[in-house]
Amino acid sequence: MADERQQRMTIQRKLILEVLQSTTSHPTADWIYEEVRKKLPRVSLGTVYRNLNVLKENGEVLELNYGSGQSRYDGNPKNHYHFTCQICGAVYDVPFDVQNELNERAKEASGFVIYKHRLEFYGMCNECQNSH
Amino acid sequence: MADERQQRMTIQRKLILEVLQSTTSHPTADWIYEEVRKKLPRVSLGTVYRNLNVLKENGEVLELNYGSGQSRYDGNPKNHYHFTCQICGAVYDVPFDVQNELNERAKEASGFVIYKHRLEFYGMCNECQNSH
DNA sequence: CTACGTGCAAATAGTTTGCCGGAAC
DNA sequence: GTTCCGGCAAACTATTTGCACGTAG
Numbered sequence: 001m002a003d004e005r006q007q008r009m010t011i012q013r014k015l016i017l018e019v020l021q022s023t024t025s026h027p028t029a030d031w032i033y034e035e036v037r038k039k040l041p042r043v044s045l046g047t048v049y050r051n052l053n054v055l056k057e058n059g060e061v062l063e064l065n066y067g068s069g070q071s072r073y074d075g076n077p078k079n080h081y082h083f084t085c086q087i088c089g090a091v092y093d094v095p096f097d098v099q100n101e102l103n104e105r106a107k108e109a110s111g112f113v114i115y116k117h118r119l120e121f122y123g124m125c126n127e128c129q130n131s132h
Numbered sequence: 133m134a135d136e137r138q139q140r141m142t143i144q145r146k147l148i149l150e151v152l153q154s155t156t157s158h159p160t161a162d163w164i165y166e167e168v169r170k171k172l173p174r175v176s177l178g179t180v181y182r183n184l185n186v187l188k189e190n191g192e193v194l195e196l197n198y199g200s201g202q203s204r205y206d207g208n209p210k211n212h213y214h215f216t217c218q219i220c221g222a223v224y225d226v227p228f229d230v231q232n233e234l235n236e237r238a239k240e241a242s243g244f245v246i247y248k249h250r251l252e253f254y255g256m257c258n259e260c261q262n263s264h
Numbered sequence: 265c266t267a268c269g270t271g272c273a274a275a276t277a278g279t280t281t282g283c284c285g286g287a288a289c
Numbered sequence: 290g291t292t293c294c295g296g297c298a299a300a301c302t303a304t305t306t307g308c309a310c311g312t313a314g
Contacts, residue, residue, distance in 0.1 A: 005267095005268085006267075006268075006314085007268080007269095008267090008268060008269065008312085008313050008314070009313080010268090010269060010270080010312080010313075012269080012270070013269085028303095029303080029304080030303090042270090042271070043270085043271085044270070044271045044272065044273095045304090046270085046271075046272075046273090046304085046305075046306080047269080047270055047271070049303090049304060049305070050269080050270085050305085050306095051269090053304095053305090065197055065198065066197065069302085069303080070302085070303060070304090071303085071304090081238070083238065083242055083244055083246070085244070086247065092242065092244070094238050094241050094242045095241050095242070096237055096238065096240075096241040099234075102231075102251070102253075103253070105228055106213070106215065106226050106228070106253045108228075109226050109227050109228040110215055110224065110226050110227070110253075111258065112215055112217070112224070112253075112255050112256065112257050112258065113255045113256045113261060114215070114253050114254070114255040115218065115254050115255045115256070116253075116254050116255075117251060117252060117253045117254065118251070118252045118254070119234070119249060119250070119251050119252075120249060120250045120251075121234075121235070121238045121242075121244075121246050121248075121249045122246070122247050122248050122249065122250070123244050123245045123246040123247045123248075124244065124245045124247070125244050126243065126244065129245060137292095137293085138288095138289085138292075138293075139293080139294095140287085140288050140289075140292090140293060140294065141288085142287080142288075142293090142294065142295075144294080144295070145294090160278095161278080161279080162278090174295090174296070175295085175296085176295070176296050176297065176298095177278095177279090178279085178280075178281080178295085178296075178297075178298090179294085179295055179296070181278090181279060181280070182280085182281095182294080182295085183294095185279095185280090201277085201278080202277085202278065202279090203278085203279090
């Protein structure tokens with residue numbers, strides 16, 4: 001809050017944000033790295049991670065984190081819900097309104113101050129359904 | 133499903149399950165390791181992880197996975213909701229009924245087959261509130 | 265010109281695995 | 290006795306970090 005450190009919009013940071021905002025696929029850091037590398041071949045994976053963390057702290061991207069393996073990132077910082085296919089691992093948005101009354105109920109049930117919630121659905125996507 | 137591999141109830145597995153079921157603190161693998169070590173000093177961390185994975189596959193425990201760092205484990209396999217304090221990192225249960233109609237709405241909104249959902253709340257716990 | 269950011273490589277953290285001896289059944 | 294499991298240490302994967310140079314503002 002009191003940290004008024006000046007941030008620079010470098011080419012790397014700009015490209016990383018663009019990649020994230022131009023896909024709906026909730027990619028991993030590694031995938032983002034490969035994409036950015038197409039335009040900026042000498043970029044490093046460390047830079048990708050560093051910038052994802054900066055952008056996350058700025059509230060410009062979300063980190064999604066499922067059971068195992070890598071984190072995934074989402075260029076849409078507005079709270080919304082996700083679906084993960086338990087067969088192929090793909091992650092999709094679930095387009096229905098955020099249920100803010102859930103926060104109320106959680107507050108009543110727990111007594112804690114609730115800032116936000118995260119809701120993730122699991123199941124089988126259409127493609128995986130068809131190949132069964 | 134077709135895997136009818138015979139499992140043994142070893143002392144290690146038994147203690148790990150007991151530790152998990154006798155706490156409401158959703159501990160990390162490391163904490164479980166330290167607890168089990170009090171009764172079985174030569175147990176190894178690898179064994180703890182191996183057994184947590186076995187128990188998870190059996191559906192006897194849940195793996196909870198938040199933003200960063202380690203996984204946490206829950207000895208209560210019934211679906212229920214959690215609250216994470218964003219200040220101190222503690223995880224608590226949120227005692228209100230599972231909202232199965234959310235699965236319906238997600239199905240309508242996405243067209244996918246939904247098996248389950250996971251709902252996590254974030255905020256500030258009472259202790260952290262008092263120390264501010 | 266002054267921080268802040270980058271590339272690179274090495275370090276870390278969490279978790280998994282290979283091996284071989286040991287124990288459950 | 291057979292098969293699964295445990296201890297140990299090494300391996301692996303994802304992510305972070307130290308350093309010296311580069312560049313945005």
